[in-house]
Amino acid sequence: MDTAKTEHSRAPLSDEELAGVDAYWRAANYLTVGQIYLLDNPLLREPLRPEHIKPRLLGHWGTSPGLSLIYAHLNRCIKARGMDVIYVCGPGHGGPAMVANTWLEGTYPELYPSVNHSEEGMRRLFRQFSFPGGIPSHVAAEVPGSIHEGGELGYALSHAYGAAFDNPGLTVACVVGDGEAETGPMAGSWFSNVFLNPVSDGTVLPILHLNGYKIANQTIFARISDEDRASFFRGCGYDPVLVDGDDPAEVHQALAGAMDACFDRIAEIRAEARAAANGAPVRPRWPMIVLRTPKGWTGPSDVDGNPVEGTWRAHQVPLSGVRTNADHLAMLEEWMRSYRPEELFDATGAPVPELLGMPPEGGARMSANPHANGGLVLRDLVLPDYRDYGVEVEGHGSTTGEATRTLGTWLRDVMAANPDRFRLFGPDEVESNRLGAVFETTDRQWQAEILPTDEHQAPHGRVMEVLSEHLCEGWLEGYLLTGRHGLFTSYEAFIHIVDSMFNQHAKWLDSSRGIPWRRPVASLNYLLSSHVWRQDHNGFSHQDPGFIDHVMNKKADIVRVYLPPDANTLLSTMDHCLRSRQYVNVVVAGKQPALQYTSMDEAVRHCERGLGIWEWASTDGGEEPDVVLACAGDVPTLEVLAAADLLRTHLPELKVRVVNVVDLMRLQPESEHPHGLGDREFDTVFTADRPVLFAFHGYPTLIHRLTYRRTNHDNIHVRGYKEEGTTTTPFDMVMLNDLDRFRLVMDVIDRVPGLGPNAAGLRQRMVDARHAAREHTRTHGEDLPEVADWSWPG
Structure with missing residues (x-):
């Protein structure tokens, strides 16, 4: 693929297809603006008046047109190719666009019947957004099809790869905002393709959405040269395709061509990998898209003499004084009418039949895909009886054993019994934390070069090790939220690196508990070893037990903390944690030889009592x-x-x-x-x-x-x-x-x-x-x- 120029040379859409995808995009944009601004008069049946406007204007317009553009084109590809796709929305402020698309697809009205395809349903759709008693401004658990909370930036791509592991039929379209692309966790996430097996795993299609600005500043990737940007991504193992423009018809054609080229190449990669499955591993160069469009595209170009479209001023609410400024109110009405809503919605307020026919149907809709509601596809683990792995204790406190080494033998067999739904994640510490027995049944997954001196590295593996706690956490969260199970093992002092990621996941679990259609997912399990009291060799920098305090600040319905004193209580505790749902379980256990206090029967009873x-x-x-x-x-x-x-x-x-x-x-x-x-x-x-x-x-x-x-x-x-x-x-x-x-x-x-x-x-x-x-x-x-x-x- 040509990475140096915009894909304008291809025009894969017929006139009818172009008109259809553009109408869908205009409808999504109209619904997005309506959510940000309107309390009433959703179809503009009368001129806008101040009382139609929300008293507090919250939400973000700048990234939304690009997100809806991508959504519309992915729908075309899903229908044309019969693909299984979920959409990970990285830009934190894309909430209204994603809600708009799920409403157009019909999933939102199915799950929230009062917000149906009618004028009253549209009014409720608009009113609820960023409104007391309504829904958040970010892509939260309330949004169908989402597995990623957009409130914190940097983790979209790691979540996407986590969703793809062990999902060979799934494509994860991951939109990365150019502000998010500047974060440290995202910088490491680009290398996730080194761990993606094209035969046994799914596909991640990264789409870097460049609109030039963050909240109030320019972005790095938008200001470096096309050559430098392409070189960066090629160095990360991607083949980037640039789509660049501000003319809607041209961009529609270019983006359609880019997606077709990417999905064609993905099919080739998979076929080549299957053909070479028994030979030496070959790391493919995966396609990605760089989409550059104006920030706040199709919105007001100038407000009060200041440029808005294509600048940082479009980031949030381009027209801020609509209730009190007659000129702003008139501009808002002109803006909304520019989408020609009379062509998009019928007299009842429902999308016209042509729009309803644009998305795929049923579970093929990205907002209804069961992988994005992981509890629907979750299967229980097959767990060997942990009692068979215990330490024989001849007398209380007289037998010596190693708790995590003992646990490792059980985890070895857990992994063998669940080759498609359980993985172990850790930042280069599985052996260090004495869990090395797992390598008797599996390897570390790795797609890059393997040398004769390497141990336990293979294209197919169940252990995910990379020296980034952010990546381990993000992969595991994506893996869990799409219906699988896992365990994150780390040195206790350095689990703090993911404090904020844990926060977001705990909040997601808490929110999803109150959403009836969200099915429970497997718990997020931490095993913290190499702990504060036995970091005497590494010293002060490695001595910090404070993650427990951080976890304990979260709601009691979500968090659990366990401190098993020996190997048998650790086995009992971990069996309980791997069977649990919808919790964050933190288990702290030492790895050094230590006295053992409980027989297996005593350990079971002791853990049951707590x-x-x-x-x-x-x-x-x-x-x-x-x-x-x-x-x-x-x-x-x-x-x-x-x-x-x-x-x-x-x-x-x-x-x-x-x-x-x-x-x-x-x-x-x-x-x-x-x-x-x-x-x-x-x-x-x-x-x-x-x-x-x-x-x-x-x-x-x-x-x-x-x-x-x-x-x-x-x-x-x-x-x-x-x-x-x-x-x-x-x-x-x-x-x-x-x-x-x-x-x-x-x-x-x-x-x-x-x-x-x-x-x-x-x-x-x-x-x-x-x-x-x-x-x-x-x-x-x-x-x-x-x-x-x-x-x-x-």
Whole structure:
């Protein structure tokens, strides 16, 4: 394909086809303007008056004409070629255009019957947009056919590729705005084609929509030369076709020709890949389109003496004073009548038959495609019985195992049993996080060059590794929203990179819960390993447990946080997460060799409860304790048990209760979270008036947030990470943050009434023990053997 010139040389549309696609485009533009401006008089049956105009003008016009142009031409291709297509709208402010097209196609009236094909339905369509009690201005979950929230820029292309993985019959048309194209996540997303298998995966057709401007500034891709832009995309592995112009008839013909050329080439790529499926992998050069049209095309050219069409002033509302400025009101009416609505809608307000015949029918409509409502095509995972993979625990706290390595053997068989609907995503950390057993059954998917020294790289693979958390998150979200399952594994400290992406996905899940036609999708599952307490080798930069805090800010209906203390509880937890729907599940688990505390049967019961008293580690004998030692997280659990052992040895009369928490949500009242404990049950476990010393994996304030309404909150004292870290030994790391066993014993002595004067000697020995441990690390570079090799004496 010629990448250097506009595709004006081809004229594939007949006069009748050209008139039809142009009429459809004009109708979509009319409906878009109406949504931004009108409360009433949708068909302009009378001259516009101020009372017909919304009091607050919200929404964005600038990108909308281009989005509708692309939509109209994709519909032509779907009908002509029988393709299965979904539309990912990257420009964040394209909401009214996408709603307009779904209304024209008839999907919107089917799902929202009151907004039907009638004059009253059109009035409601206009009124609801960006209006109290209505719909958002972005392409949100309420818009049929959408899998991408346009409120945040940078992720459209990663979502599109995620949707295409394991969808060989699907084409994902992904429109990238030229403002969005400047973002960091989008810069990395262009290389997603390195991971797309043309035989087993679907197709992504990127369409870079250049209209020259962002909100108030020019855009980079619109201002560099055609040669530089084409070179950039060729370097990313694409064959770009440029469509450029401002004459509607010429652009219609050029875009139709470009799409035909792209889809012809895609068919060739697929045929070539199938023919060479048994040979050496060949990375194809996929087509893409660069569409350059004026911003705010077909809108007002000048307003109040300032140029608007083709400038940044067209970005949002070109005519802002319509209610109070008679000239603006007249310009709005002239603008809307320029689309000749009397030719587009009949006397009842319905689109004329010629327009209704333009889109495909049924599920072939992009707004009705079942892949864009992933729960419709979601199939359950085939999950092997996780109980068969557990660690044999001979005695509580005496057996050593590796939690994530154990999980890896189960995930290996999960992937083998679900070769078309489960993938593992990670930023170059699957092996590092001890999940390498999965490579016994699959490889990393990779379409570029493979050297003899490479391991586990193949054109067909179930593991998606790229050193970009943004890409992993975006791929997984697109994969889930189109009806599949997955797991994202990452170092705990660096999952923060996707904080904002998690925000958007959580909001999407929350919104879609209230939309009856949206079917539940598989949960977004995070496994965070290489966590804060065992990043002693990498140091301070790798020590941050704050993602938990970020997640906990979201609605209780959406988020879950689990801190399994050992391998068997991790297996039980992950089985639960992979079976769940419509949640974000965050699981934090260590990868290093560690003590194992629960048999498989005990682990199952413990995870079902979410938290529980470990009677084998307690000395309260079922009576009310003198103190509660609580823990959440594998390292805090170790330190609490070691402290309990010291107390049992040195203060045998003290009644200690040990409580382990797996499901962090259990700490909240039941009024705040579905998993929350009732106050009576909480007081039964944690007591109503005894000291509670809580060793926590993350920042201590989170536990106080979760328990502040509890009867005994004033007696809850939390130890956790307090932003003290460095490159040091594991035990020195916990000592830096006052989470160590000796510090916990000192806390017990300080907080149990009457204990202090009677245990002053023990407290002093604990202070000395901390100093001895610190000195040993500084002298020998490792922890004291009696600390490093400690196990439960059981």
